[in-house]
Amino acid sequence: MSQAADDVQLPLARLFAIAYRQLITDLHAELARRGWTDVRPAYGFALLALREGPLSSSELGVLMGMTKQAASKLVEALLEAGYARRGETTGDGRVRPIELTDHGRQLQETAEGIYTELENRWADVIGEDRLAALRADLVSVISADDGELPPVRPLW
């Protein structure tokens, strides 16, 4: 008998922590294996947010649940790594929009592919239906407070 069944009463928080870390670690290990060695975990949600189009640092900060200063530092790292660049200025002279470079878009797509694989492995273990239920239940609980999904944050 596996150890798993004994631990069914482990705190959810602990399970979330482990599950999150496992996904992110596996993702970055596979990225590294494919040559993407300068990708930091913090980039993930930012690349995802930038996928849809240019964003200001402040907007990115709001989406990620961090201060604009922190977002600004993250953007700086993305610029230096060549995954993002300053886009065309809008009418507003205060805003300096950020957008993905081709390299950044390539990374985003590669990561998305790997990540899909990882979730498929989950489906292999617990089944498609249970996975869908898990996702749906998570969404209902975390948006229970105000009906909206709160911002992410790459945690502590």
Add this chain to the structure above:
Amino acid sequence: MSQAADDVQLPLARLFAIAYRQLITDLHAELARRGWTDVRPAYGFALLALREGPLSSSELGVLMGMTKQAASKLVEALLEAGYARRGETTGDGRVRPIELTDHGRQLQETAEGIYTELENRWADVIGEDRLAALRADLVSVISADDGELPPVRPLW
């Protein structure tokens, strides 16, 4: 219609991040409300591990998935805050066991009570059975690799 249903395809990793953060934030908010104002998120899993009995810093490090140096710093913080103390030395002169003080035990029990309340709120939203399924599914996936539950780490 709530926003929740639209987002069912959000990455699990993101949901885990949000769910974890929400639980930990709510827990510490309630702890603070009850007067426990010097509790840092990192203490949580350490108090839990120490609940069963004395541990060395190195053992704590292994359980939490961090280096012994990091565990040592965490222990130092727990000692200074009065939640732990050096216990009786074993035969091994290298080991300096750590154990909970009464104050630490009180904190641990308070936190556990609050945490149980939080999980009960989850049960109120998705139901007892779905909550049990969620927990069981998480456990099976994260222990799928080697049949054992990996160490926690308070993440990034």
Add this chain to the structure above:
DNA sequence: GAAAATCGTCAATCTAGTTGACGATCTCGA
């Protein structure tokens, strides 16, 4: 008994965030 491993700690460094301040720019209402 000597070689090797382990325990705890020190020191330096890194990542990822925070708060506070500030100049530049935009918006809105008197």
Add this chain to the structure above:
DNA sequence: TCGAGATCGTCAACTAGATTGACGATTTTC
């Protein structure tokens, strides 16, 4: 229209929580 106030991005200083590397003191092993 113009001035008060809000917002954008950045600078600086700091904090939390981790890392690697080194080392003395012990213990274990052969």
